[in-house]
Amino acid sequence: MDCSQGYPGSLEIEHSASIYWTLVNAEIGQLAQQVIARCRKLATFSEDSGSLRRTFLSPPMRDVHREFATWLQPLGTMLQIDAAGNLRALYAAVEPAAPRLLIGSHLDTVPNAGAFDGILGVVLAIALLEGLNGRRLPYAIEIVGFSDEEGVRFATPFLGSRALVGRFDDDLLDRQDSQGISVRKAIQHFGLSPEKIGDAVLGDDVCAYLEFHIEQGPVLESLALPLGVVDAVAGQSRLEFKFSGRANHAGTTPMNMRFDALAGAAEWITAVERAARISPGLVATVGTVQARPGAVNVIAEEARLSLDVRHPSDDIRMRAVEDLIGDAQAIARRRGLTVSWKEHMNQRAVQMAPEVITRIEEAIRKSGCKSHRMASGAGHDAMILAEKVPSGIVFLRTPGGISHDPAESVLVDDVAKAIECGVHLLEHFAVSSAFQKRTCRA
Numbered sequence: 119m120d121c122s123q124g125y126p127g128s129l130e131i132e133h134s135a136s137i138y139w140t141l142v143n144a145e146i147g148q149l150a151q152q153v154i155a156r157c158r159k160l161a162t163f164s165e166d167s168g169s170l171r172r173t174f175l176s177p178p179m180r181d182v183h184r185e186f187a188t189w190l191q192p193l194g195t196m197l198q199i200d201a202a203g204n205l206r207a208l209y210a211a212v213e214p215a216a217p218r219l220l221i222g223s224h225l226d227t228v229p230n231a232g233a234f235d236g237i238l239g240v241v242l243a244i245a246l247l248e249g250l251n252g253r254r255l256p257y258a259i260e261i262v263g264f265s266d267e268e269g270v271r272f273a274t275p276f277l278g279s280r281a282l283v284g285r286f287d288d289d290l291l292d293r294q295d296s297q298g299i300s301v302r303k304a305i306q307h308f309g310l311s312p313e314k315i316g317d318a319v320l321g322d323d324v325c326a327y328l329e330f331h332i333e334q335g336p337v338l339e340s341l342a343l344p345l346g347v348v349d350a351v352a353g354q355s356r357l358e359f360k361f362s363g364r365a366n367h368a369g370t371t372p373m374n375m376r377f378d379a380l381a382g383a384a385e386w387i388t389a390v391e392r393a394a395r396i397s398p399g400l401v402a403t404v405g406t407v408q409a410r411p412g413a414v415n416v417i418a419e420e421a422r423l424s425l426d427v428r429h430p431s432d433d434i435r436m437r438a439v440e441d442l443i444g445d446a447q448a449i450a451r452r453r454g455l456t457v458s459w460k461e462h463m464n465q466r467a468v469q470m471a472p473e474v475i476t477r478i479e480e481a482i483r484k485s486g487c488k489s490h491r492m493a494s495g496a497g498h499d500a501m502i503l504a505e506k507v508p509s510g511i512v513f514l515r516t517p518g519g520i521s522h523d524p525a526e527s528v529l530v531d532d533v534a535k536a537i538e539c540g541v542h543l544l545e546h547f548a549v550s551s552a553f554q555k556r557t558c559r560a
């Protein structure tokens with residue numbers, strides 16, 4: 119079946135699938151439309167009027183929780199908000215002592231956000247439960263809507279998922295937002311108890327974590343594919359560079375007698391771009407430049423620049439950073455400048471679990487689509503969960519590659535394919551004895 123066409127026939131699921139799923143493609147199409155409508159509705163719960171901003175435990179987050187409750191309660195889930203503000207909805211298994219599969223993503227947004235980043239993965243998980251029509255599986259499903267992934271309010275990301283892996287310490291609780299409100303106070307203001315953060319940690323019954331997320335880039339669209347599978351979340355280096363030269367008069371200093379820090383920095387910026395263009399998978403960005411003294415008629419004495427380098431291989435990333443430092447030194451030397459640098463971030467790449475990647479690929483193929491493995495250049499909750507449980511991410515094509523913008527969108531057919539892929543994944547876990555047996559105790 120060609121993914122670009124509709125959904126002829128009924129959803130084919132192998133062998134015992136009919137025990138659990140009787141969805142036909144028309145129903146999947148309806149579920150997909152409902153997913154999009156729900157995401158659009160949730161996008162109206164915002165701290166800003168006229169645009170979407172929803173940060174950690176802000177008042178509109180409560181409205182989002184309330185809305186989710188109206189969808190989740192008829193499905194027979196046990197719903198709670200944990201002490202880190204994560205929405206947790208448990209759909210019990212046939213038997214009590216069963217493994218648990220987590221499906222989720224984040225409920226918070228950046229300022230001036232789109233309607234699908236994060237929240238699509240949570241709403242889509244509900245559609246998967248709805249597709250079960252009340253049937254219970256040999257494992258429990260817990261839907262998780264993370265309270266914070268973007269890190270907008272407290273300038274540090276993953277507050278929600280860190281609580282699930284036991285990395286929510288006192289330093290984090292003491293961190294303050296721009297109003298001087300600590301994370302601890304924010305949790306209390308929301309009616310939750312910071313001392314119960316430890317209760318949010320995953321139990322050893324959790325066997326895997328799945329995340330459906332928009333790609334937020336142009337790759338799947340360029341390949342004309344609705345879905346992709348993430349094999350690794352790229353590691354990231356952030357550095358700050360300072361080129362130093364000599365300020366002087368822009369009119370009286372001949373060109374061959376200048377020590378122009380900004381011109382040296384400019385030469386290096388293009389060298390950064392060139393280096394990344396010839397190294398597959400490497401992305402490198404100089405996103406900020408500040409020149410001093412910053413006057414129209416004065417040669418710049420100093421230029422400060424940021425550098426962001428990402429690659430799924432830590433070795434390649436680290437080597438690239440070394441090379442770019444070498445380029446900066448060579449350029450500075452040739453121009454009679456000096457250069458110094460500071461490292462602000464050196465975050466390792468996170469590999470998704472090979473067995474989950476394989477299952478996702480199979481599920482994408484069973485949905486009639488070609489699977490494409492790709493690295494994620496952006497961080498996701500799955501990279502935190504991967505510390506504790508085998509994790510995987512399914513990417514949905516992002517029209518125009520546009521995200522973190524009100525124009526962000528998804529195609530209803532792609533959401534339908536993602537639901538179909540999700541059903542095949544749930545089916546796999548339902549019949550996989552390896553999954554049934556594996557627990558995190560091992």
Ligand SMILES: [Zn+2]
Pocket residue numbers: 224235236267331
């Ligand atoms: Zn996201």
